[in-house]
Amino acid sequence: MWSSVVVVPPAALLAGALLCLAALPAPAVAAARPTGRTTLSVLSFGAAADGVTDDAEALVAAWRAACRVPRATVLLLPSRHRFLVSPVTLQGPCSTRLTLQVDGTLLAPPDMDSWPKSRRPLQWLNFKWLNGFTIQGAGTVDGQSITSLQDSSPADAPHQRSTVHWHSSGAKPTLVRFYGSFNVTVRNIRISNSPQCHLKFDSSGGIKVKNVTISSPGDSPNTDGIHLQNTRDVEIRSSRIGCGDDCVSIQTGCSNVHMKNIVCNPGHGISVGGLGKDNSLACVSDLVAENINVQNALYGVRIKTWQGGVGSVRNVTFSNVRVANVATPIAIDQFYCDRGGARCANRTGAVAITGVAYRRVVGTYSFQPVRLACSDARPCTGVSMVDVRLSPAASAPAGTVAPLCWNSYGEASGTIEPLGVGCLQRSNGYAMPLTQPSNYTC
Ligand SMILES: *[C@@H]1O[C@H](CO)[C@@H](O)[C@H](O)[C@H]1NC(C)=O
Ligand SMILES: *[C@@H]1O[C@H](CO)[C@@H](O)[C@H](O)[C@H]1NC(C)=O
Numbered sequence: 001m002w003s004s005v006v007v008v009p010p011a012a013l014l015a016g017a018l019l020c021l022a023a024l025p026a027p028a029v030a031a032a033r034p035t036g037r038t039t040l041s042v043l044s045f046g047a048a049a050d051g052v053t054d055d056a057e058a059l060v061a062a063w064r065a066a067c068r069v070p071r072a073t074v075l076l077l078p079s080r081h082r083f084l085v086s087p088v089t090l091q092g093p094c095s096t097r098l099t100l101q102v103d104g105t106l107l108a109p110p111d112m113d114s115w116p117k118s119r120r121p122l123q124w125l126n127f128k129w130l131n132g133f134t135i136q137g138a139g140t141v142d143g144q145s146i147t148s149l150q151d152s153s154p155a156d157a158p159h160q161r162s163t164v165h166w167h168s169s170g171a172k173p174t175l176v177r178f179y180g181s182f183n184v185t186v187r188n189i190r191i192s193n194s195p196q197c198h199l200k201f202d203s204s205g206g207i208k209v210k211n212v213t214i215s216s217p218g219d220s221p222n223t224d225g226i227h228l229q230n231t232r233d234v235e236i237r238s239s240r241i242g243c244g245d246d247c248v249s250i251q252t253g254c255s256n257v258h259m260k261n262i263v264c265n266p267g268h269g270i271s272v273g274g275l276g277k278d279n280s281l282a283c284v285s286d287l288v289a290e291n292i293n294v295q296n297a298l299y300g301v302r303i304k305t306w307q308g309g310v311g312s313v314r315n316v317t318f319s320n321v322r323v324a325n326v327a328t329p330i331a332i333d334q335f336y337c338d339r340g341g342a343r344c345a346n347r348t349g350a351v352a353i354t355g356v357a358y359r360r361v362v363g364t365y366s367f368q369p370v371r372l373a374c375s376d377a378r379p380c381t382g383v384s385m386v387d388v389r390l391s392p393a394a395s396a397p398a399g400t401v402a403p404l405c406w407n408s409y410g411e412a413s414g415t416i417e418p419l420g421v422g423c424l425q426r427s428n429g430y431a432m433p434l435t436q437p438s439n440y441t442c
């Protein structure tokens, strides 16, 4: 499985070798582009680029050199080359703006998720402490993970592999992760087959993700597309995300996140949470998701919190959401519990949810059109629905379920189909819930 066929044109290999030789006397071979930027090729740092040899050392050496150049620098992974790289940390601070130009293929070691726990990294490409950084290119970042739960017909998912890895346990690696980084752009590249989350931003800000394609089998467990945590000022747009878990997952500490023109197919849709696990504090605010197309998914747009916990989710807008064959297009679940089968006890606290708007959510569902399950302790307030039109998918199994609305207050206007969001009453009416005072304000 390791030694998959490597197709590198001999000419490319030769060019690589020549560049490599030429580089020996002066490792930091720098070619000025017409733009005036400095370009360093990883081939100049001894990368074998054969898709089999570990090029991590060459990549790190090239990174260190590029990071020191005192002007805008491009670190190039050229097209028609395949770079297998073991887990690495590529860290700053760098002297100036750095661009990682991925035109070739960057490969993770196959099956990292089945490595023994002691050797298994938390992430494969770990970008840290960068300020003003871009990854772009026409290339692919391939996690080479065999994550599918079962065999599937190649017609359904051509890229899907079939071996099952039940023996792997514990945390699996995230493929590409940014930590403590600001003004980061990720664009045009394709990221596929991660053992777990594909692209993660943690404790970062000023993030732009644009024209990115993420793909993994729909039945690959826990393979979030994009995961945000403690990250603010984020723009994710014009991207296609297909995976086995949340398309975009927004966790505590995130604010001012804009998602626009995103296709999620397949997966679990756009998801805020689960928040408040183990009575923790969670603060999420100011999210907009517009022009979102969710297909063949478990959820469309969802907010999930555990019983217990403090903090809030505030000011969230979902607009122009088109769903097709989505089990539950609109969901707020304040009774979230992923402890396989066991029910989580109800608690007196909950992360408060307030100010959530659904505008023009249309399409087909296969299970339940709307599920607003808010907690008894802290009902949801300021929930608004305008023009929500959902009908059963032709493929819906025999029984669909009526909408649920529990302890959710707000207003519905425009066309609402199917009717039945009865508890969404005007919050200034008699039904305004008496919420307990929060002992923490985000
Ligand atoms: C989006 O990315 C693809 C793949 O890299 C590229 O071919 C295309 O030109 C990009 N589109 C835009 C508008 O940049
Ligand atoms: C990010 O970029 C903006 C605009 O280019 C700049 O004003 C800001 O200081 C940068 N952020 C950081 C943390 O450097």
Ligand SMILES: *[C@@H]1O[C@H](CO)[C@@H](O)[C@H](O)[C@H]1NC(C)=O
Pocket (backbone or CB within 6 Å): 255, 256, 257, 285, 286, 287, 288, 315
């Ligand atoms: C809600 O969030 C959006 C997106 O960040 C922001 O533009 C808007 O000003 C916020 N509204 C309020 C009332 O805070």
Ligand SMILES: *[C@@H]1O[C@H](CO)[C@@H](O)[C@H](O)[C@H]1NC(C)=O
Pocket (backbone or CB within 6 Å): 335, 343, 344, 345, 346, 376
């Ligand atoms: C928690 O509360 C909800 C709503 O009142 C109820 O439907 C559910 O059965 C309760 N769960 C448990 C485990 O008691």
